[in-house]
Amino acid sequence: MTVAAEPARPGTVSLIRLLPRLARDPVNMLADLGRRSGGGIVRLRSGRVPVYLVSHPDDVQHVLRGRWENYVREGMFWRPLRRLLGHSVLDDGSAWRSSRDILQPLFTARYVASLAERTADVVDLRVGELEEHARSGRAFDAGEEMADVVNETVVKVLFGGRLSREHGRRLSSAYDHAARSIAFRLLLPSMPYSARLPGDRPFMAAVQTIDDVMLPMVRRALTMPDDGADVLSALLRARRAELPADGRPARPAEVEAQLRDDAVSVYGAAAESTATTLTWLWTLLDAHPHVASRLYAEVEHVVGSGPVLAEHVRELTYTRMVLDEVMRLRPSGWLFPRMAVREDTVGGVRVEAGAQMLITPYATHRLDEFWDRPLEFDPERFAPGEQERRHRYAYFPFGGGPHQCLGKHLFLMSAPLIVAAILSRFRPLLRGDGRYTPAPAGSLRPREKVELVLVPAARARQAAR
Ligand code: HEM
Numbered sequence: 052m053t054v055a056a057e058p059a060r061p062g063t064v065s066l067i068r069l070l071p072r073l074a075r076d077p078v079n080m081l082a083d084l085g086r087r088s089g090g091g092i093v094r095l096r097s098g099r100v101p102v103y104l105v106s107h108p109d110d111v112q113h114v115l116r117g118r119w120e121n122y123v124r125e126g127m128f129w130r131p132l133r134r135l136l137g138h139s140v141l142d143d144g145s146a147w148r149s150s151r152d153i154l155q156p157l158f159t160a161r162y163v164a165s166l167a168e169r170t171a172d173v174v175d176l177r178v179g180e181l182e183e184h185a186r187s188g189r190a191f192d193a194g195e196e197m198a199d200v201v202n203e204t205v206v207k208v209l210f211g212g213r214l215s216r217e218h219g220r221r222l223s224s225a226y227d228h229a230a231r232s233i234a235f236r237l238l239l240p241s242m243p244y245s246a247r248l249p250g251d252r253p254f255m256a257a258v259q260t261i262d263d264v265m266l267p268m269v270r271r272a273l274t275m276p277d278d279g280a281d282v283l284s285a286l287l288r289a290r291r292a293e294l295p296a297d298g299r300p301a302r303p304a305e306v307e308a309q310l311r312d313d314a315v316s317v318y319g320a321a322a323e324s325t326a327t328t329l330t331w332l333w334t335l336l337d338a339h340p341h342v343a344s345r346l347y348a349e350v351e352h353v354v355g356s357g358p359v360l361a362e363h364v365r366e367l368t369y370t371r372m373v374l375d376e377v378m379r380l381r382p383s384g385w386l387f388p389r390m391a392v393r394e395d396t397v398g399g400v401r402v403e404a405g406a407q408m409l410i411t412p413y414a415t416h417r418l419d420e421f422w423d424r425p426l427e428f429d430p431e432r433f434a435p436g437e438q439e440r441r442h443r444y445a446y447f448p449f450g451g452g453p454h455q456c457l458g459k460h461l462f463l464m465s466a467p468l469i470v471a472a473i474l475s476r477f478r479p480l481l482r483g484d485g486r487y488t489p490a491p492a493g494s495l496r497p498r499e500k501v502e503l504v505l506v507p508a509a510r511a512r513q514a515a516r
Pocket residue numbers: 124140141147151316317320321322324325328378382383384387447448449450451453454455456457458459461462
């Protein structure tokens with residue numbers, strides 16, 4: 052006779068007791084809980100809703116892939132974001148499915164490669180404008196500047212020529228405000244909207260600004276031909292194909308809202324994650340000069356003094372390793388929880404229907420069982436062939452399963468181009484004490500301002516001789 056194994060008891064911690072640390076540094080607090088439990092499921096006692104930290108790769112795989120239909124984007128994190136994102140590819144159920152089906156073909160490795168040449172031109176032009184910083188020798192806010200450089204490329208890919216630079220900047224700054232002001236709501240999702248939380252007012256003002264830019268663009272697009280190669284054109288074509296034969300939607304406002312929600316969601320997912328990853332890069336390079344020197348050498352060898360070209364992406368292998376390691380230690384998608392629809396057993400622990408499962412690559416990427424010296428920055432972990440030797444879910448900056456990031460290839464094409472374009476012209480020097488705390492915004496960003504000074508690369512090379 053076989054006896055069914057009793058479900059294991061999860062490690063339990065009281066969030067009230069951890070409140071001071073939670074307020075100071077919630078991101079590292081969660082990671083430390085994961086490390087101390089050796090990747091075991093940890094139950095966080097907080098309120099009525101059971102909350103579990105899931106960090107072991109087997110358990111992450113179970114939630115994101117194996118039993119993904121039982122784990123939906125509801126509650127923590129997602130509920131407050133819905134006030135910005137609406138019902139889109141970042142939702143779940145039928146709204147997600149229909150958007151995902153339309154968008155997927157636009158983000159394959161092959162399609163994205165076809166955009167590389169145009170992206171390289173845009174990047175080269177925009178990075179050339181940083182010359183002004185190098186001339187003045189003054190420090191500037193790297194977060195803002197990276198957001199602007201990324202914005203220029205993302206807006207072209209997503210919306211073609213539909214948004215002016217000025218509108219693109221309004222959008223980028225409004226997202227930045229939204230991402231910063233949503234922190235309390237992300238951590239307290241069951242708080243009713245009738246109760247005011249810090250950040251509510253600036254968050255709603257940011258949503259209004261985003262709508263002021265996006266809605267007129269969507270409305271104009273609806274009256275125009277949709278033959279462009281950009282993402283909004285593809286969305287228009289697909290949504291039009293769903294209309295009745297006379298081409299008139301039964302509910303025009305619904306079509307408009309669908310397009311608005313997807314445009315807002317894809318832009319948000321693309322721009323912020325890429326910009327914050329590139330901002331963290333400079334802080335990590337500053338702390339690891341031997342990595343920086345090797346990166347400079349690769350860019351010099353592949354790109355020389357520029358311009359950066361589409362075919363360089365393939366050759367920038369160390370640049371890619373460095374970016375992979377930045378995303379291990381500073382994954383911009385640091386938290387994407389799920390809600391259990393039905394009761395289940397995860398890692399031997401019984402979880403209740405309605406439980407919130409905290410999935411955070413920031414914690415998994417630091418587990419001693421899967422990473423040698425996990426807190427050290429070492430791009431060699433991503434030397435060719437290394438990644439294949441790991442558990443698929445020991446490293447998942449782009450998520451996994453059916454909700455896996457759509458923009459992975461776009462990031463892996465555009466980010467090396469941006470890094471190489473910058474380093475072919477400049478050497479960025481960090482100002483400040485080099486200590487940066489990860490802040491729990493929509494994507495992981497440094498709480499402190501990252502300030503850079505640019506020195507012309509040619510001058511730095513001469514000085515080194
Ligand atoms: C550093 C760069 C990026 C990182 C780290 C990142 C990370 C992620 C993660 C972790 C998810 C999964 C969320 C979940 O499972 O709930 C995701 C989903 C998504 N990402 Fe990214 N992302 C990045 C860049 C981009 C770019 C450039 C785009 C451009 C289109 C993009 C579009 C999306 C979309 C549309 C989804 C939703 C997919 C779905 O649910 O079907 N991302 N991303």
